[in-house]
Amino acid sequence: xxxxxxxxxxxxxxxxxxxxxxxxxxxxxxxxxxxxxxxxxxxxxxxxxxxxxxxxxxxxxxxxxxxxxxxxxxxxxxxxxxxxxxxxxxxxxxxxxxxxxxxxxxxxxxxxxxxxxxxxxxxxxxxxxxxxxxxxxxxxxxxxxxxxxxxxxxxxxxxxxxxxxxxxxxxxxxxxxxxxxxxxxxxxxxxxxxxxxxxxxxxxxxxxxxxxxxxxxxxxxxxxxxxxxxxxxxxxxxxxxxxxxxxxxxxxxxxxxxxxxxxxxxxxxxxxxxxxxxxxxxxxxxxxxxxxxxxxxxxxxxxxxxxxxxxxxxx
Numbered sequence: 001x002x003x004x005x006x007x008x009x010x011x012x013x014x015x016x017x018x019x020x021x022x023x024x025x026x027x028x029x030x031x032x033x034x035x036x037x038x039x040x041x042x043x044x045x046x047x048x049x050x051x052x053x054x055x056x057x058x059x060x061x062x063x064x065x066x067x068x069x070x071x072x073x074x075x076x077x078x079x080x081x082x083x084x085x086x087x088x089x090x091x092x093x094x095x096x097x098x099x100x101x102x103x104x105x106x107x108x109x110x111x112x113x114x115x116x117x118x119x120x121x122x123x124x125x126x127x128x129x130x131x132x133x134x135x136x137x138x139x140x141x142x143x144x145x146x147x148x149x150x151x152x153x154x155x156x157x158x159x160x161x162x163x164x165x166x167x168x169x170x171x172x173x174x175x176x177x178x179x180x181x182x183x184x185x186x187x188x189x190x191x192x193x194x195x196x197x198x199x200x201x202x203x204x205x206x207x208x209x210x211x212x213x214x215x216x217x218x219x220x221x222x223x224x225x226x227x228x229x230x231x232x233x234x235x236x237x238x239x240x241x242x243x244x245x246x247x248x249x250x251x252x253x254x255x256x257x258x259x260x261x262x263x264x265x266x267x268x269x270x271x272x273x274x275x276x277x278x279x280x281x282x283x284x285x286x287x288x289x290x291x292x293x294x295x296x297x298x299x300x301x302x303x304x305x306x307x308x309x310x311x312x313x314x315x
Contacts, residue, residue, distance in 0.1 A: 004057045005088040011042035011050035018051045022059040023193050023221020029059070036076035038062065057091045060188060064092055067191055092188060104137040108146035115151045119172035120164050131179060140183070140219065144212045145303070148176055152208060173208065180211045184226060187218045194246040194314045197236070199227035201252040201281075202260045209281070210251045213303050217310060233260050237267040244273040246314055249299065249306075251281035258283045258290060265295035276313055280306055 015026045024032075032038050039058060041049035058079075065075040082089055111134050118126040134143050152173065159169040198214045200207050207229045214226040225243075227236070231250065240248055248268060252258035258281070265277040277296030284291050284298060291298040297313065299306035 003088045004054055004061065004091050007052070007054040007057050007091065009052045009054050011052050013051045013053075013056065015041075015049050015051065018056060018059065020220045021056050022063060023188075024059055024063060032059075032062070032072065032076075036072065038076055038079065058089075060092050061089045064188055067188070108134075108138060108142055109150065112147045112150040112154070115147060116154045116158075119151070119175060120155065120158065120168055122168065122171060124175070127175060140216065141304075144216070148208075148212075152176065177208060177211065180208070180215055181226075184211070184215045184218055184224070187215070189218070189223055191223060193221050193223045195223040195225070195243065196247045196249060196310070197225050197227055197240060197243070197245045197275075198249045199231045199236075199251075200229045201250050201257040202232055203230055204250075204252050204254070204257040204281075205229045206251070206253050206281075209303065210249070213249070213306055216303065216307055220307070222310070222314070233264050233267060237264070237271070240268060240273075240275055241271045244271075245275050246273075247276045247278055247310065249278040249280075249310075252279070252284065253282045255283060258294075261296075262294050278306070278309065278313075 013021075015029060018024075018029060019026050022029075029039075033041070039051065039055045041051050041055065043049060062072070062075050062079070065078065066072060070078070079089065111130060115127060115130050118124075118130060134147055138147070155164070155169055155172045158164045159166060196217060198210050198217075200210060211226055214224045218224040225245075236248065236250075248264070250261055250264065252261055258279075261277075261279050264279070268275045268277050278299045279294055279296050280299040280301075284294070285301045297309065299309045
């Protein structure tokens with residue numbers, strides 16, 4: 001295990017980034033800083049606070065202790081007792097590097113090409129090496145949007161032209177899907193955060209984009225359950241009644257898979273908690289009339305827009 005002491009003390013992150021990385025609201029972070037002396041940010045001339053990677057890992061550890069049932073005062077007391085004994089807590093496990101630690105040797109598109117070559121030649125060892133390298137050089141959004149997405153697009157085009165078999169396309173997609181699931185499970189679940197159910201419309205099996213959205217929203221502190229492909233809306237509404245999420249998000253790529261989604265918000269409105277229904281995907285991106293007809297909230301034409309829309313609705 002890695003000790004929190006091994007993470008950088010360099011002040012470089014704003015309180016907004018600290019909040020996004022830990023799932024703790026800025027007002028709460030300031031209260032913890034003031035009452036419990038947990039972190040000591042660097043203050044700039046304009047009085048802005050800057051935080052380090054070590055601060056991020058400490059707050060993640062604190063929130064994990066809160067999820068274990070401790071009060072914030074008890075968690076802070078436990079931390080101080082450890083430090084009085086010269087001990088640093090262990091950082092929570094993660095498949096990510098603590099922070100991008102290397103200067104990229106090439107722009108992201110070069111690594112997308114390398115990953116395409118490795119996956120289409122079924123060289124899993126080379127593909128894992130590329131994944132490990134880019135995680136040490138780029139933020140997740142760059143990895144997702146500028147490496148994984150172009151690579152998958154290129155694989156789809158190669159299959160369409162008959163250059164690779166459909167089995168190879170499935171192999172490559174499932175390899176990246178496995179990486180994304182590992183990332184999703186690496187981030188802690190904050191039980192006090194807004195909860196979201198994310199998946200695909202009935203008979204919709206293109207789940208990479210909603211899975212990427214799930215990873216990015218969980219990284220920002222939301223309590224995300226990724227439910228995968230082909231979700232019957234009646235069963236999903238019943239499940240939403242059981243778990244009372246703040247929001248249900250579904251993606252559709254085609255007209256036939258999008259049609260059932262027009263009934264989703266009315267079904268959710270019958271529940272006591274009345275979750276917000278968010279929808280998106282290629283079909284809605286290309287059909288403004290469908291966006292307006294479907295009850296609920298269109299999340300936008302990109303994952304970045306979807307994340308911002310979720311922020312606007314739930315924060």
